[in-house]
Every structure is written in structure tokens, then in C-alpha cells.
Amino acid sequence: MGRLQAVIGRLRGLPEAPANKAQHLNIVDRKTPRSGRREVVLWDCKVTPECGQHEAFCQLSGQNTPSFQAILPYACLALFMVTLLLSISISHDQTGTFGKFATGLRELIGGPSDFRSAPAGPTLTATVTCPLTYRTHISSTFKTVVAPAWRTAIDRCRLKCDQQSLCWAFGWSPGTNDCTLMHRYINMTNSPGEGRAFLVCEKVDVRVFGPGDAPLYQAFEFLEQAGAEKDVGADISIYAVGSSSLVWMTWIDQLHLVLRRLGYRLPLVPPRAAGGQFYAQEVPRCDDTKYFEHLPTTRLGRIGWSSWDFSFEGWEGCSNGVRNIEGHNIKCQHGPGCAFSNEIVLASSIAEDASVSDITLLATWFNDDQQWSSHYKCLNGRKTKQHDLGLISIRCLLRTIRSIHARSPRTWVLVMGKYPQSYQHITFKYLTALNKRIKVAVESEPRTLFIDYYIPNAKEGDFFQVAHSGHPNCRGSSIMAQAVVRRLFQEKVLARTIRHAGLDNTWLLKQNCRELDVASCHSSGFCWIDPMDGLCKTYSPGTHEFHTVCKGTVCGMHGLG
Secondary structure: OHHHHHHHHHHOOOOOOOHHHHHHHHHHHHOOOHHHOOOOOEEEEEOOOOOOOOOOEEEEOOOOOOOHHHHHHHHHHHHHHHHHHHHHHHHOOOOOHHHHHHHHHHHHHOOHHHHHHOOOOOOOOEEEOOOOOEEEOOOOOEEEOOOHHHHHHHHHHHHHHHOOOOEEEEEEOOOOOOEEEEEOOOOOOOOOOEEEEOEEEEEOOOOOOOOOOOOOOOHHHEEEOOOOOEOOOOEOOEEEEEOHHHOOOOHHHHHHHHHHHOOOEOOOOOOOOOOOEOOOOEEEOOOOHHHHOOOOOEEEEOOOOOHHHOOOEOOOOOEOOEEEEOOEEEEOOEOHHHOOEOOOOEHHHHHHHHOOOOEEEEEOOOOHHHHHHHOOHHHOOOOOOHHHHHHHHHHHHHHHHHHHHHHOOOOEEEEEOOOOOOHHHOOOHHHHHHHHHHHHHHOOOOOEEEEOOOOOOOOOOOOEOOOOOOOEOHHHHHHHHHHHHHHHHHOOOEOEEEOOOOOOHHHHOOOOHHHOOHHHHHHOOOEEEOOOOOOEEEOOOOOOOEEEOOOOOOOOOOOOO
């Protein structure tokens, strides 16, 4: 009967299955209407010496049905075997034997009575398509009842192709669940070869990472989720506004690198209205500087400025050199002590540039509570409580957020939490409470998130710069960048994030880097995975001195080196 099943399978136009899978394939096929069995074009592949093992020189064929000449010998053989079995059964029939044979034969090949009485089965209305960043070949579509396992298998194929810059397409077989990467893929037709039913997905934008670039994260280095706003391969444009953290620290550039390695594209936001620059100015060298320093990310960074310097239309509301905010008179000038700049900055111009972005990061309020360092000169020497300064921060942040959303409701606004600028960089209770107040206030706005994180203090490790005192170094900046990605994943903005073992200090303070697995290595503030060899190593705090990356209103695309 095994041979008979194989022959009948050929008659019905099905690919011949291995003996140990024949029964399974026939069971599946009986549940599928004949009209939906071969709605897949045939994909011809032949292995060529230049492709190497498991690579194929692949092209599409327009053939989708076996020729009559090809099946004629099998049809004659099947007819002979059926006739032979039938004659034997009739001549030696015992009670009910022939009836059982006829019933079994009908079950095997299907008969008119079966089609009349059997349920119609599921309707094949869902088109199986290729994942994002891949296009389905024009002749390679088919319909089926979409099963989660099929979608998972297709996504797994995409992942394999993503990991190889020279993979330009992949083929997936629903029958065998095989995935074949197409290196040196050429879209042609009518090529000789062995025909098989495949879904062919062509990479829309073949991204080739240079030899010195950090490659895409490996599958074991990240987590994925379905239903995210930004699927893998999507464009994510980033714009940042803030004080010295954008020009003296590397966190925004490290964020760019992480998103790029997760598979996202980061088109540049043109700094047209408010001005800005593409690179940091003076930062320490990090272990991974060569991977991110050349990546342009638009930012408007002003050293020593506070939240009120970005949230008004120039000197709007100023009278006699001061402006009243939440009952406090603040001097109408920029910089530390409000004594260094009369530059006119319009909140509407910031909003105009931010409106082009998918994500705008705000780090404008980091200096608000530091007025003690200038003896409260911005407040005309009047000592002001931390609680009152927090009210001013909330007021100015909300003005900036609402200004951006008035121009672009779709833009996500991310307010960065404040790191400690205190003795030994200890996160005191007042800072924890302040971050919570800011979070509650800003997250009441639509599409606005607060990015919270913890940077270890001086007793726990070296996480702050020597070059620019009070600013996190390479390690601290990495913690901030990963916190952004993690929160966007939690809110289902991103489909992919870095895999972590845990987020508490137990993991953050681990220093035995060479003994850690991938997830634990990502979780540690002391460690990183070197993309060149995939090993978990100690991530240094960076150099004590800074080097100049770029200076000027709008720096060139390659900085100054």
C-alpha cells in the first residue's frame, strides 16, 4: 500500500515524500481542497560549484503543473495495480473484505461520495507573505490557512538571511519546512532544474556592513516580539535636544549603534530650523568608539543650558531681563548662571525639526537642580528649594513636549531620567523622588515616555568621566542607551531588543565578564560582547582625557577625526 500511495500521490500532482513521511503528508493533504494544493509556482534550484555547500544559484520557473507525458507511465502502473488487487479481492472475497478494500481505496484517493459528504474544511483565504524588508516574488504567492508555526518558520528564514550580508533572498518550502539562503540570487525564468514549491522572498534593501562595522546582533543576543510599531528593518529617525550630555557624552551615539545592530535603519533628521550638529564634540574614547563615532545622529546640544532655555519662543515673556515661571523670576540669558549667551532659540523651531523624527529625546532639564553651583544666579541669587525647581522643570518639559506634538502627534518623545551629579555620584532619595515626579507628569502626555535607569556610584565602580566631571563615561553612557531601547521594546514600539538576564544591581555590578553568558554580559555595566569574536570582555570606562570629534554649528558627515 505504501507504493500505491506514492503512485497516487504522483497522479495527484504532489511531490514524492520519503517513506517515513508518506502517511503524514497524505493526512495533511486530505484536509486541503485540491484547488489550493498547487497555488505555488515552482522554484528551480541547482547547486553550482561556485556557490558552495548549502548555497544555490536560484531562479524562478513558470511551470506549476507536471506534464501529461511525465505522469502517464505512473498512471498506467497505478491502473494495473488497482486492477490486480481488485481481481484478487473478488476471487477470494470473504464477507465484507471487498467492502473494506473499497472503503479504504475511497479514503486514500477520495471519491465523489466523499466530496459530497465530507465537510468543506478551512477556507484558504490568507496569503502567505514575506516578512518586512523582504518582498514576495511576483510569481511566488500562495494561499493557505496561516498557522503560527509557518510564520515562525518564515521569520527564522529571514533571521538567517539577515545575519549574512551577501544573502539577497531566501526560499521557504511549506511542505518540508526547509529554508534555503540565496547567495548571488538572480531573478530569471525558464531555467532547467528540479522543481519544488517554494515561497521566495527577496531582500528589499541589501544592506552590506563594511569590514570595520559592528555586524547585526546574532539571534542569541536579542529578543523579538510580534505586533510592534517598528518591525525589524524599519526606518527610525532620531533627534535629540539637551545640554552637555549630547556633546560631552557618547550615549546618543551608542544608541544609534545598538539600533543599527538590531536591524533598524536610522535616516538623518536635517537640522534646518533650530540648527544643531550630527556628532558629539569632546568625548572620551571607548572600547567600541570605532563602531559608533562615525554614525551621524542629529542633536541640538547646548552646554550649561536648562529646560527653560529650550521651551519658549526666544525671549518671550521676558520683562526687565527676567521671566516668571511658576512664581520664580529667572534671568533671560542662557548657560551656567544664565550669564553666557543671548542666542535666540525658538521652541517652534525645535518642534519643527523634531516633527521630522520618529523619536525625539529630551535631556534639557539635567541642569535645573544644579543652580546651587552658580549660587542661584539664574534666580537673582535667591536660594530655591529642590521641590520648586522640580515644578519649573515639569512646566518647561510639558511646554516642549506639547510644542512637538502640536506639529507631529506621531512622534514619540522620550524624556531622559537624570543621573546623579552629587558627591561620589550617589543617587540620593531626593533624586529618586524627583525622577518619579517628572515621570508621572510627562507620561500623562500622549506618546511620551520617561527613561529611567541607574548608574552605579563611585563605591560600586568607575562610571563617571575624569575629562568632564559629573558626566557619565563610556560605561554610564552605555547604560543610558540600553535603557532607551529596553523601554521602547516594553512599549511595543520596537520589535527587537538586546537580551538581558536581569535589570537589578545584582546583574549590573557583575564583573566576572569572561564567565558570563550573553544575556548576563549585556546586563552588566562592566562588560560587553566584542562583535569581532563574540566574547564577553571587560568594558573599560574609557580614556581619562577627551578627544575632539567635531565642532561647529553643523559638523560634516565625517567629523574631524
